[in-house]
Amino acid sequence: xxxxxxxxxxxxxxxxxxxxxxxxxxxxxxxxxxxxxxxxxxxxxxxxxxxxxxxxxxxxx
Numbered sequence: 001x002x003x004x005x006x007x008x009x010x011x012x013x014x015x016x017x018x019x020x021x022x023x024x025x026x027x028x029x030x031x032x033x034x035x036x037x038x039x040x041x042x043x044x045x046x047x048x049x050x051x052x053x054x055x056x057x058x059x060x061x
Contacts, residue, residue: 038045
């Protein structure tokens with residue numbers, strides 16, 4: 001955490017911070033994409049889920 005407090009971070013620290021920020025942005029972008037997919041194709045996904053559950057061995061009992 002010392003690199004966050006420093007006014008001029010070292011190159012290693014700034015690279016680590018940049019990687020962490022990019023990873024966070026990638027995760028947020030992926031979550032937004034999944035949320036949009038779920039919203040747009042909710043009915044299709046529910047049908048697919050129903051088909052998958054119907055094909056489970058436990059559902060046959």
